[in-house]
Amino acid sequence: MSEDLASVLKPISPPRVLEDVYTAEQHSRMLSVVRREGPWKLILAQHFASAEEVLATVSGSLPEGVTPTFDMFLSPVFRGYCAKNGTALYPELEDVFYNSLFIEHARSYWNAAYARPESMLFNIQGPCESGDPAHLDAVSFRGVTMKNTPIWLMNIMGKSGLFRPWLLKKAQVITWFYRGKIGGGFTYWPEGPRAAPKRLPAPMWNRGVVVQNEMMYHRAESNGPIEMRRPTGLAFESLFGADPDVSDGWRILTGGETIQRVPAAEMRFLVHWSAEVYADLKELSLVMDQTDDLTLQRIFDIFERDLKARGMRFVLPADPLHDRDFIKTLTGAYDIGTPTTYPAEAPGPQRAMAA
Numbered sequence: 001m002s003e004d005l006a007s008v009l010k011p012i013s014p015p016r017v018l019e020d021v022y023t024a025e026q027h028s029r030m031l032s033v034v035r036r037e038g039p040w041k042l043i044l045a046q047h048f049a050s051a052e053e054v055l056a057t058v059s060g061s062l063p064e065g066v067t068p069t070f071d072m073f074l075s076p077v078f079r080g081y082c083a084k085n086g087t088a089l090y091p092e093l094e095d096v097f098y099n100s101l102f103i104e105h106a107r108s109y110w111n112a113a114y115a116r117p118e119s120m121l122f123n124i125q126g127p128c129e130s131g132d133p134a135h136l137d138a139v140s141f142r143g144v145t146m147k148n149t150p151i152w153l154m155n156i157m158g159k160s161g162l163f164r165p166w167l168l169k170k171a172q173v174i175t176w177f178y179r180g181k182i183g184g185g186f187t188y189w190p191e192g193p194r195a196a197p198k199r200l201p202a203p204m205w206n207r208g209v210v211v212q213n214e215m216m217y218h219r220a221e222s223n224g225p226i227e228m229r230r231p232t233g234l235a236f237e238s239l240f241g242a243d244p245d246v247s248d249g250w251r252i253l254t255g256g257e258t259i260q261r262v263p264a265a266e267m268r269f270l271v272h273w274s275a276e277v278y279a280d281l282k283e284l285s286l287v288m289d290q291t292d293d294l295t296l297q298r299i300f301d302i303f304e305r306d307l308k309a310r311g312m313r314f315v316l317p318a319d320p321l322h323d324r325d326f327i328k329t330l331t332g333a334y335d336i337g338t339p340t341t342y343p344a345e346a347p348g349p350q351r352a353m354a355a
Helices: 002-008 024-037 043-047 051-057 091-097 100-110 151-160 281-289 296-309 324-334
Strands: 016-019 077-084 114-125 170-177 186-188 198-200 207-211 218-220 239-242 250-254 257-262 268-278
Touching: 002 151, 016 100, 024 077, 024 091, 024 114, 024 239, 024 268, 043 077, 051 151, 051 324, 077 091, 091 114, 100 114, 100 170, 100 207, 100 268, 151 296, 151 324, 268 281
Parallel strands: none
Antiparallel strands: 016 207, 077 114, 114 268, 170 207, 170 268, 186 198, 186 218, 239 250, 250 257
């Protein structure tokens, strides 16, 4: 069964590597907004209500008897948005978001007629140990997006293969800016998590990919000096922002106190532009007119039929979006575990995981 599920998790096409994605002036404007509008929260703090939800989103499960906690996944990687819901949040970045070249990349990647810019986020960090075995980005479906559904449920839906008829076509232009000398590459599994991985190694300055990251396992590789990767005092409420004492420096704060200063040379900045893609006018109309959207009831009915057909007991809890036992049930049924191989240059995480 796990092999069948693994075959589902492949992008429509292998990633296409890009060089010199942004102009120097665009990069400067983006960083100016990041410095001005920060500090920024941890990714973990923005998207997950429990450790079980994190586990459902990444790959793998913990050994029997081990209870997941947020501390197991705590990593100094922070996030902000330049655009959401098709709207640029800062006027000085409108030309960066409504980028005709990126739109053409998205259309070409899918061989589709239409593409619509949807969001533009960034991840920002200093040195970091990658504890991520590999993950999918938030998988969206007609009627089911981050606006109304937790990421963990969308990703389990994607992993299950049961909801492919409703999958929203997406393409991303993901770009890295990192001058550090240690690590910082990108590992991905374009032929599925049971096949051999590929990687985009450093240097990663203004280098990017066109990709369908919500259907392809991938991970950021560890980066920076080992002694700086786990700042003392890092917590769920920690923030990342500009260092007022260093013109191009950064810092991590916990409770208003600086717990780590990050020099510009060790700052890793990822820009993630995403578009919805439509094969033709018929598909565009289907999405926009919402004539065949999923609802939560419909989703859980589909899960119930599949689990019962496999002989599994299924009881829908009162709060299925946040019930930890229910999340573990779906994770156990549809998660295929960690990828089977990692690059020698970027081994998997040391955290004990079981397939």
